[in-house]
Amino acid sequence: MGLTPEDLLARVAALLPHATVLPLGDTRGQAVVVVAVDRAEASLRALRDESALRFDFLADLSAVDYHGRTPRYEVVYQLASHPHHHRLRVKVPVDGPDPVVPTASGLWKSALWAEREAFDMFGVRFAGHPDLRRILMYPEFEGHPLRKDYPLNQRWPLVPERDPITEPWYPRTEGR
Amino acid sequence: MRRVPGSTAPEQFYENQRGDDEIMEIQMGPSHPASHGTIKFNLKLDGETIVEVDVEIGYLHRGFEKMCEQGTWNHCFPYADRLNYASPLLNNVGFALAVEKLAGLETPERCQYIRVIAGEISRISDHLTCLGMGASEIGALSAGFYMLEAREFLYDLVEAITGARLTVTYCRLGGVTNDLPHDMRERTATAFASVRNVVRDCDKLLSRNRIFVDRMAGVGTLDRDEAISLGLTGPLLRAAGVEYDVRKAYPYLVYDRLDFMVPTGSNGDNYDRFMIRMVEIEQSMRIVEQALQQIPDGPVMANDPRFVLPPKHEVYGSIEGLMNHFKLVIEGQKVPAGEVYVATEGGNGELGFYLVSDGSGRPYRVRVRPPCFYAMGAVGRMLQGAMIADVITTFGQVNMIGGECDR
Numbered sequence: 001m002g003l004t005p006e007d008l009l010a011r012v013a014a015l016l017p018h019a020t021v022l023p024l025g026d027t028r029g030q031a032v033v034v035v036a037v038d039r040a041e042a043s044l045r046a047l048r049d050e051s052a053l054r055f056d057f058l059a060d061l062s063a064v065d066y067h068g069r070t071p072r073y074e075v076v077y078q079l080a081s082h083p084h085h086h087r088l089r090v091k092v093p094v095d096g097p098d099p100v101v102p103t104a105s106g107l108w109k110s111a112l113w114a115e116r117e118a119f120d121m122f123g124v125r126f127a128g129h130p131d132l133r134r135i136l137m138y139p140e141f142e143g144h145p146l147r148k149d150y151p152l153n154q155r156w157p158l159v160p161e162r163d164p165i166t167e168p169w170y171p172r173t174e175g176r
Numbered sequence: 177m178r179r180v181p182g183s184t185a186p187e188q189f190y191e192n193q194r195g196d197d198e199i200m201e202i203q204m205g206p207s208h209p210a211s212h213g214t215i216k217f218n219l220k221l222d223g224e225t226i227v228e229v230d231v232e233i234g235y236l237h238r239g240f241e242k243m244c245e246q247g248t249w250n251h252c253f254p255y256a257d258r259l260n261y262a263s264p265l266l267n268n269v270g271f272a273l274a275v276e277k278l279a280g281l282e283t284p285e286r287c288q289y290i291r292v293i294a295g296e297i298s299r300i301s302d303h304l305t306c307l308g309m310g311a312s313e314i315g316a317l318s319a320g321f322y323m324l325e326a327r328e329f330l331y332d333l334v335e336a337i338t339g340a341r342l343t344v345t346y347c348r349l350g351g352v353t354n355d356l357p358h359d360m361r362e363r364t365a366t367a368f369a370s371v372r373n374v375v376r377d378c379d380k381l382l383s384r385n386r387i388f389v390d391r392m393a394g395v396g397t398l399d400r401d402e403a404i405s406l407g408l409t410g411p412l413l414r415a416a417g418v419e420y421d422v423r424k425a426y427p428y429l430v431y432d433r434l435d436f437m438v439p440t441g442s443n444g445d446n447y448d449r450f451m452i453r454m455v456e457i458e459q460s461m462r463i464v465e466q467a468l469q470q471i472p473d474g475p476v477m478a479n480d481p482r483f484v485l486p487p488k489h490e491v492y493g494s495i496e497g498l499m500n501h502f503k504l505v506i507e508g509q510k511v512p513a514g515e516v517y518v519a520t521e522g523g524n525g526e527l528g529f530y531l532v533s534d535g536s537g538r539p540y541r542v543r544v545r546p547p548c549f550y551a552m553g554a555v556g557r558m559l560q561g562a563m564i565a566d567v568i569t570t571f572g573q574v575n576m577i578g579g580e581c582d583r
Contacts, residue, residue, distance in 0.1 A: 028277055028516050056404050059519065060528055060545040076530065078517050078545070082404060082418060085425045089517060110407025113553035121241075136234040136582060145242055152246070 003086050005031045008053075012088065015050055016043050032089045040075075040092045041102040047079060047088070048107055055079035055088060058108035061115060063122040067148035071095035073124055077104065094124065103128040121146035199227060202564075206235050210313045210568045213578045215552070217567060226567070229559045231552055236578035244542035248508025249275055252542060254345045259544060260580040263302035263523040264344050265294045265334065267580075272347035273428060274518035274529035279349065279511045283478050287351045288429045289471040293360075294337055294346060296460040296467075300371065301330040302523030302575075303453040303460075310450070310572030311382055314391050319378045326374035329367040336363055349509055350484040351477030361468050368461050375457055383451065392447035396558040396570035399444055406557065407550035410525025411452045412574065416444035422521040434466050449573040483509045508537025515541075524548045524575050546580040 003011070005024055008031050013021050020034040035043045047055045060078040071093040079088045094101055103126040104111040115126040116135040123144035126132055134141060140159045143150055205216035214235035220228040240259065244252045256271040257264040269291045276283060283291075304323045312320025331341045336357045338344040346352055357363065382388045398406070403416035413420055421438040423431040439455040441448030477484055481500050490497030513535035519528040528545030551574045558570050 026514065028280070028514060030516060058407055059409075059526060060517075060530065060543070062530060062543045064532055064541045064543075076543075078528065078530065082420055087426070087517070087519075108407065109402070109405045109557075110550050110553065113549065114407075117549075134234075136237040138234070145239065152242075 003084065005029060005086075008086050008088065009033070011050075011052060012047070015046055015053070019043060027089075030089060031087065032091065034091045034093065037092050037094050037101055040090075041104070041107075044077065044079075044090065044104055044107055047090070052084075053086075053088075054081045054083050056108075057082050058104065058110045058114070059087075061104065061111055061118060063118045063124050063146075065122060065146065065148045073099050073122060075101050075118065075124060099124045100127050102126070105129055120144070123147065198222075204564075204567065206232070211571055212309050212313070213576050213581075215571075215576060215578070219564065219567070221564060224563050224565075226559050226562050226564060229556050229567075231555050233549075233552055234582050236582040238583070240544065240583035241542050244539050246538070248537050249349060249511060249539060250509065252539065253347060254343065257343050257345055258579050259546065259583065260302070260523055260527075260548075260577045261342060262305045262575075262577055263295075263298035264342060265298035265338075265346060266302070266520070266522045267527065268344060268347040269295045269429075270518070270520040270522065270527045271529055272349065273520060274516060274531050275349055275511065277518050278514060278516045278531050278533055279483055279509070281350050281478055281480060281483055283351055284475045285430070285472055286355075286474040287476045287478075289467050290337075290352050290356060290476060291347065292429050292431065292434070293356070293464050293467045293471075294334070294352075296463045297330050297333055297337075299523050300457050300460045301327045301334075303457050304330070304371075306523075306572070306575040307378070307450060307453055310569065310575075311378070311388070313568050313572050314388070316382060316385075316388060319381045322374050322378055322381075326371045329370045333363060333367050336360070348477070348484070350480055351475075355476050356471075364464060364468060368465070371457070371461065375454065379454060383454070389447060391565075391569050392450055392573075393445055394443070395446045395562060395566045396449075396573065397443060397445045398554065398558055402557065403444060403554070406554040408525065408554055409547050409550070410521070410523070411449050411456065412525065412551055412554075414439060414452050415441035415448035417442055422519050422526050426519065428518075428520060430467070430470075431463075433470065434463050436460075436463050446569050446573045483511075510535060510537055511539075519545070522547055522580075524551065524577070524580075544580075544583060546583065548574065548576045548581045552576050552581055 009021050012033055018039055022032040047053055057080045059080045062076055064074045066072055073094050075092045075094060077090040079090060092101055101124060103115060105115060115129050118124050119132050120134040120137055121144055138159060200221045202219045202221055203216060204219055205211060206214045216232040218230040219226055240255055243255055253268060256267045259267045304327045308320040308323030335341050338346040398416055400416045400418060403413050417440055419438055419440050424438055436459045439452045441452055485504055486497040486500050491501045511533045513533055515532040517528055517530045519526045525547030527547055530543040531539060532541040534540040555574055559567060
């Protein structure tokens with residue numbers, strides 16, 4: 001096993017002086033840190049590259065919609081370290097009708113698809129993502145189903161059938 | 177060579193047909209006979225070589241996470257079965273562990289052993305499905321059917337434990353629904369003897385088979401750093417040489433008391449993935465056998481009226497029991513507010529649950545970290561520069577399970 005959660009949080013706090021470290025008593029003993037959105041990219045990069053922490057594995061990225069609360073959304077990164085075997089949860093609160101978070105896909109490639117899903121389900125945009133489009137829902141879908149204000153019984157009319165040749169879902173190769 | 181007057185010479189014919197830079201687009205799927213699972217590959221081909229592939233998922237999206245937010249915590253267990261339907265017990269156990277961590281609930285030791293036993297039996301059937309289907313998709317039909325036959329023995333065991341073959345819903349908050357059958361050791365010994373026979377046969381049929389090795393070795397290769405960056409876990413990551421198994425790295429249940437080996441590969445190709453699963457089948461059987469030796473007697477459910485339904489004689493025989501039952505069923509278990517991320521080793525890798533509770537009887541947010549979602553995200557990279565026929569072997573070894581990938 002790697003560092004204890006106490007040691008891990010002490011190191012994280014030293015590395016990220018602007019971040020808020022949540023007390024372990026409130027988090028069931030799991031290491032959690034809250035980072036402001038404008039410092040998110042630099043913080044994640046530091047966590048990945050710092051040799052004592054080495055969070056080289058982005059296990060998961062998702063969002064939570066705390067409807068009725070400000071800031072409304074939280075983008076949640078589950079980081080883990082293969083060399084040291086420790087885990088850290090990074091939460092980035094973000095608000096507004098069109099929430100934007102910098103992409104982590106330059107740091108971990110697993111963020112490429114995870115961010116597409118968070119965008120699809122919550123409408124959180126990831127600035128700098130090379131290919132931000134829906135992944136689980138179809139392109140014609142309107143709204144973001146995991147938002148708390150998405151109507152549960154929403155039904156959409158059937159999507160008109162697309163001709164995949166004339167209207168492909170991905171950009172066509174140039175210069176044919 | 178004689179030629180019909182006026183016809184084109186063959187070399188001239190091909191020259192006319194194919195420009196040097198022509199890229200052909202082919203859409204493979206979503207319902208393709210050689211891919212188990214609804215998925216679409218948008219391939220860009222140069223001849224038979226794949227230049228680029230865009231993987232389209234979502235055909236089996238049923239809103240698992242949204243559904244879970246609508247019911248009580250107990251309502252989520254049947255949904256969790258249907259995530260990875262090749263190993264439903266592992267999902268069940270993973271979800272139960274996550275909720276118990278959030279609730280601060282300790283389960284009895286016997287229950288923990290039972291969860292290990294049931295989970296590992298499921299892991300074997302998951303691996304057998306993956307290997308058998310993967311083999312039969314590239315023509316080794318007999319090996320595929322042998323492995324499905326072996327899976328049948330394991331399903332019989334699962335049926336003896338849970339009463340169902342696939343839709344088990346065996347775990348509850350605080351324990352499991354019922355104890356193991358009294359003759360579990362004998363049943364397991366019989367079933368495992370048959371499974372070992374089948375695995376030995378299939379090992380002889382496949383592992384050194386020239387055709388099979390040529391199709392698998394050196395195909396779908398990912399190196400160590402890229403596999404880590406792409407978020408791969410489970411057999412795919414271990415094939416790339418990273419010794420990461422959640423059971424060893426972050427031990428849960430009673431895995432730290434059991435002796436087993438985590439195999440790793442060296443090339444990160446499909447052949448390594450295949451061999452790792454073959455070895456893990458044997459390791460899982462060893463785990464089950466040790467657990468059956470060590471398992472203590474005792475209850476299989478925690479005794480905590482806040483989360484666990486009272487026994488039926490109390491429900492029908494006392495007013496407290498009846499009220500307790502009513503409150504738990506109607507209002508749900510009041511899991512204290514908070515959030516938790518708990519990872520377990522699923523059949524395909526790290527199966528994580530990120531749960532948020534607001535203190536009411538219903539989950540506020542249930543997020544699954546599906547291992548094969550990230551694996552499918554890596555398929556585009558694995559297939560770059562490969563041949564179109566390699567799609568089948570690579571997809572077979574990634575072992576995408578639609579229910580888990582698309583949720």
